[in-house]
Amino acid sequence: MKKLASFVVDYWVYVLKGGVKFYxxxxxxxxxxxxxxxxxxMQLSQGMIVTGLSDQVSWGLYLANFVFLVGVAAGAVTVVFxxxxxxxxxxxxxxxxxxxxxxxxxxxxxxxxxxxxxRPDRLWHMLPFIGIYNWPGSMLTWDVIVLVGYLILNVIxxxxxxxxxxxxxxxxxxxxMPVIYIAIVWALSIHTVTAFLINTMPARPMWHHGMMPIRxxxxxxxxxxxxxxxxxxxxxTNTKFWIRDEALDMLAQIVIWCLGIALFLTLSEVVTEFYHxxxxxxxxxxxxxxxxxxxxxxxxxxxxxxxxxxxxxxxxIPSVRKNYRRLPYVCALAFVGIWVExxxxxxxxxxxxxxxxxxxxxxxSIVEIFNSLGNWAIGFIVLTLLLKGAIGVLLGEVKYASE
Amino acid sequence: MARYGMVFDLRxxxxxxxxxxGCKQENTLPDGVFFTRxxxxxxxxxxxxxxxxxxxxxxxxxxxxxxxxxxxxxTYTREDGIVMxxxxxxxxxxxCAVACPYDQRTELSKDLFTQGLFGEGELTPFEEQGYSxxxxxxxxxxxxxxxxxxxxxxxxxxxxCPTDARIFGDLDDPDSKASRLxxxxxxxxxxxxxxxxxKVFYVD
Numbered sequence: 001m002k003k004l005a006s007f008v009v010d011y012w013v014y015v016l017k018g019g020v021k022f023y024x025x026x027x028x029x030x031x032x033x034x035x036x037x038x039x040x041x042m043q044l045s046q047g048m049i050v051t052g053l054s055d056q057v058s059w060g061l062y063l064a065n066f067v068f069l070v071g072v073a074a075g076a077v078t079v080v081f082x083x084x085x086x087x088x089x090x091x092x093x094x095x096x097x098x099x100x101x102x103x104x105x106x107x108x109x110x111x112x113x114x115x116x117x118x119r120p121d122r123l124w125h126m127l128p129f130i131g132i133y134n135w136p137g138s139m140l141t142w143d144v145i146v147l148v149g150y151l152i153l154n155v156i157x158x159x160x161x162x163x164x165x166x167x168x169x170x171x172x173x174x175x176x177m178p179v180i181y182i183a184i185v186w187a188l189s190i191h192t193v194t195a196f197l198i199n200t201m202p203a204r205p206m207w208h209h210g211m212m213p214i215r216x217x218x219x220x221x222x223x224x225x226x227x228x229x230x231x232x233x234x235x236x237t238n239t240k241f242w243i244r245d246e247a248l249d250m251l252a253q254i255v256i257w258c259l260g261i262a263l264f265l266t267l268s269e270v271v272t273e274f275y276h277x278x279x280x281x282x283x284x285x286x287x288x289x290x291x292x293x294x295x296x297x298x299x300x301x302x303x304x305x306x307x308x309x310x311x312x313x314x315x316x317i318p319s320v321r322k323n324y325r326r327l328p329y330v331c332a333l334a335f336v337g338i339w340v341e342x343x344x345x346x347x348x349x350x351x352x353x354x355x356x357x358x359x360x361x362x363x364x365s366i367v368e369i370f371n372s373l374g375n376w377a378i379g380f381i382v383l384t385l386l387l388k389g390a391i392g393v394l395l396g397e398v399k400y401a402s403e
Numbered sequence: 404m405a406r407y408g409m410v411f412d413l414r415x416x417x418x419x420x421x422x423x424x425g426c427k428q429e430n431t432l433p434d435g436v437f438f439t440r441x442x443x444x445x446x447x448x449x450x451x452x453x454x455x456x457x458x459x460x461x462x463x464x465x466x467x468x469x470x471x472x473x474x475x476x477x478t479y480t481r482e483d484g485i486v487m488x489x490x491x492x493x494x495x496x497x498x499c500a501v502a503c504p505y506d507q508r509t510e511l512s513k514d515l516f517t518q519g520l521f522g523e524g525e526l527t528p529f530e531e532q533g534y535s536x537x538x539x540x541x542x543x544x545x546x547x548x549x550x551x552x553x554x555x556x557x558x559x560x561x562x563x564c565p566t567d568a569r570i571f572g573d574l575d576d577p578d579s580k581a582s583r584l585x586x587x588x589x590x591x592x593x594x595x596x597x598x599x600x601x602k603v604f605y606v607d
Contacts, residue, residue, distance in 0.1 A: 046513055047512035047514055047515075047540060048512050048540070049512035049513070049514050049515070055500060055509045058500040058508075058510060059501055116496065117496055117540075118493075118496070118497070118511075118540035119494050119540040119541060122493070122495075125474075125494050126474060126475070126494065131475065133474070133475070134473055134474050134475060137471055138471065138472050138473055138474040138476075139472060140472065140496065141474045200472075201468065201472070201501060202468070202598065203468060203501070203502055203503060203505075355503075355505060355594070356505060356506050
């Protein structure tokens with residue numbers, strides 16, 4: 001018990017101490033919290049009217065970010081899976097960093113869901129047993145279970161590993177390995193259930209097909225490792241902690257595979273919908289080409305397509321993929337492309353046209369943008385602090401009785 | 404137990420929107436919120452063109468997608484088949500709005516109840532008494548004027564209709580006017596392919 005208390009203290013003391021760069025980065029992120037505070041104040045005092053949402057398009061930027069970030073959280077398994085199932089050495093050393101990315105992503109997911117709620121004061125209804133919980137009927141209740149479960153698994157897996165490392169004790173494999181294997185399967189479940197959230201609605205033909213879950217998983221396993229490659233590159237150039245080239249290379253290969261499959265699935269969908277279009281194709285038509293001069297989403301769609309295709313082609317070229325200076329930029333392009341594809345390219349056109357054929361355009365309001373930027377900033381602050389602590393423990397700079 | 408439903412006689416509807424006004428008045432609906440709407444559509448090729456009016460409201464589906472997706476169980480079906488929203492349970496997630504194939508859900512924002520219809524933040528006494536019944540932040544819809552139905556009255560839109568184009572009644576009672584119309588004139592539910600078993604039917 002004493003050891004655990006000193007772990008908590010030592011961990012936080014280490015995390016909060018840093019150089020100029022560290023504080024500058026946190027300070028920069030904190031700037032977004034000003035807009036975030038303003039946005040939340042506006043939204044809590046005046047209601048959802050300050051967002052760009054309407055009865056026709058009632059899921060917007062917040063849930064788009066949520067859906068994307070669930071993917072990023074699930075994508076962390078691309079570090080854990082090769083490390084433990086294929087005994088990949090480079091990734092095995094940094095598993096815990098992947099888990100930290102997952103924790104930060106789930107935290108952001110929760111912030112976005114909270115922002116989306118018309119009655120955030122009734123969040124407690126979403127707690128099993130305590131609130132009124134329409135389980136198993138409502139897909140949203142399943143999503144709460146899998147997301148909270150994933151957060152708990154990663155917190156347990158990550159911090160148990162760090163604590164044992166700190167205490168310089170061997171891991172209890174009988175406890176640790178089951179947590180890891182459950183977390184691997186669980187990662188698939190979080191994005192599957194999030195896909196089920198939207199593809200179980202016959203009212204929205206654009207979402208209502210069986211390809212949705214696998215499309216979610218492939219984009220997740222492209223976006224997640226893309227972010228992790230960027231994070232790993234920053235870590236190895238700015239800290240004493242070295243992450244091997246093999247680790248980055250493995251992740252880059254996962255990105256290529258999954259991005260390629262994702263593009264293939266998008267192509268399949270376009271062919272299916274356009275070969276002989278019916279009214280069910282209207283959402284995709286509006287997204288790709290607009291409708292009677294309403295073209296709000298067209299640039300977003302083509303931007304995401306270009307970003308995904310270009311990053312895919314670039315990653316195929318070994319001289320780009322193996323150049324670890326260029327790789328993060330290509331990954332950033334893929335990351336942004338998938339972010340647009342999941343959000344403006346999937347969630348919004350599901351509601352346009354509405355089932356009765358109305359075309360209502362949606363663009364996020366300034367409050368939504370402030371809140372979203374703020375949520376991302378909080379996520380990155382959490383990620384920075386988690387990574388700093390984890391790296392400290394891995395380097396042995398934080399260890400029991402070190403003073 | 405009754406199983407309430409509604410029939411729209413499209414031959415009779417003249418698109419006057421009296422039902423819409425009657426509904427807004429009965430329920431004190433704030434600016435921009437409608438529980439019933441009358442759509443209109445032109446059809447045919449010139450010179451043989453015509454216009455049809457299609458009244459719409461919540462279809463109180465037997466297999467309601469909004470009820471299925473609701474995470475807090477706020478949406479429920481009464482024994483008499485009326486689909487209701489419990490204002491105390493709704494968390495305002497908007498799942499029902501996305502799941503409803505008929506676009507019949509509406510989210511009540513806070514400022515709707517402070518602005519007032521005439522703006523400048525002043526509520527009329529009529530608005531004041533009515534708005535207290537609403538919970539801002541929740542997602543709501545038509546409830547067939549459940550209070551009136553409990554009192555043995557027809558919904559407000561039905562009594563307002565000048566041409567008797569809206570017929571409310573017990574679909575389980577084969578002798579009710581609604582059941583008879585559906586049977587004799589081939590009542591069709593809206594978007595049957597959505598498989599929601601609506602309790603609202605159209606005859607023409």
